[in-house]
Amino acid sequence: MKKQVVAILGGKKDGNTHNLLKFLETKLNENEIGLEVVILSEKDIKDCKGCENCVLGTGCIIKDDMIEIRDKMKKSDGIIIASPVYNNNVTGKMKMFIDKTAKWAHSPILTAKPYLGVTTTSSSGLNITLKYLKIVGINWGAHFVGNIWASKRTTNMKKNKKVLSKFIKSLFQNPKEHKVTLNQIIQFQTKKVLAKTVFPNDYEYWNERGWLDQLYYYKCKTNPFNRLLGHLFNWMFFKIMKKAMNKYKDKIGTKEYGKLKYE
Numbered sequence: 001m002k003k004q005v006v007a008i009l010g011g012k013k014d015g016n017t018h019n020l021l022k023f024l025e026t027k028l029n030e031n032e033i034g035l036e037v038v039i040l041s042e043k044d045i046k047d048c049k050g051c052e053n054c055v056l057g058t059g060c061i062i063k064d065d066m067i068e069i070r071d072k073m074k075k076s077d078g079i080i081i082a083s084p085v086y087n088n089n090v091t092g093k094m095k096m097f098i099d100k101t102a103k104w105a106h107s108p109i110l111t112a113k114p115y116l117g118v119t120t121t122s123s124s125g126l127n128i129t130l131k132y133l134k135i136v137g138i139n140w141g142a143h144f145v146g147n148i149w150a151s152k153r154t155t156n157m158k159k160n161k162k163v164l165s166k167f168i169k170s171l172f173q174n175p176k177e178h179k180v181t182l183n184q185i186i187q188f189q190t191k192k193v194l195a196k197t198v199f200p201n202d203y204e205y206w207n208e209r210g211w212l213d214q215l216y217y218y219k220c221k222t223n224p225f226n227r228l229l230g231h232l233f234n235w236m237f238f239k240i241m242k243k244a245m246n247k248y249k250d251k252i253g254t255k256e257y258g259k260l261k262y263e
């Protein structure tokens with residue numbers, strides 16, 4: 001295989017969502033792309049305790065299979081996040097997994113990796129779930145390509161095949177060819193300003209990668225208007241955060257900063 005993709009499955013083994021992944025696997029294999037499915041229900045993923053050591057300290061204090069899954073995702077050429085719709089969103093198991101990736105939202109580890117969201121539903125909750133899967137990918141710094149889905153009403157195969165072709169193409173593309181949206185640029189600029197201001201732990205990570213002066217994680221295609229708005233947003237948001245820094249300078253980088261006071 002020329003490329004390797006990892007899919008994280010929040011649903012049950014051999015269920016509708018898993019079967020959709022198996023269908024995608026045959027198509028990926030035809031293009032010399034391997035697919036490994038990680039079934040979260042077979043993994044040890046412990047509850048996030050909310051200690052924030054991942055963001056403010058030395059990393060997650062809980063030892064579970066997250067380390068192994070993280071390594072798999074980091075090594076892969078592309079990422080699929082797949083979950084059935086449960087009560088209008090991803091499954092609890094998937095949400096537990098996503099909660100454990102909070103650090104990746106501040107110091108992204110999956111930048112430039114093509115990313116697909118996959119879901120199945122009886123009928124409702126599709127839009128919320130697809131939107132959420134997209135937010136998760138962009139938050140990780142991955143390159144969101146699109147969503148693939150099926151429901152009782154339609155298996156949506158025509159559109160799914162189009163998105164899959166786009167995903168396959170982007171796996172073989174140089175990231176310079178990626179078309180990046182304003183949303184992706186604004187997310188990048190937001191994280192950058194936070195690394196420069198409220199999350200001193202992330203500063204070194206961003207500096208080492210040369211991201212602190214960039215429009216996006218890497219050189220990419222975007223229109224000049226997005227470029228302009230991205231720089232403008234950075235300038236404005238940095239000004240706002242600098243003001244906040246002066247006000248809370250003794251608390252920056254501590255839990256005290258995030259504590260809400262009800263007086």
Ligand SMILES: Cc1cc2nc3c(=O)[nH]c(=O)nc-3n(C[C@H](O)[C@H](O)[C@H](O)COP(=O)(O)O)c2cc1C
Nearest residue numbers: 011015016017084085086087088120121122123124
């Ligand atoms: C606990 C639970 C909650 C569900 N919530 C919804 C829902 O909100 N809307 C919906 O249309 N279908 C809902 N479904 C149906 C599933 O989304 C649908 O059958 C899906 O294809 C199951 O995928 P799976 O076989 O991979 O688990 C729910 C199913 C379960 C078990």
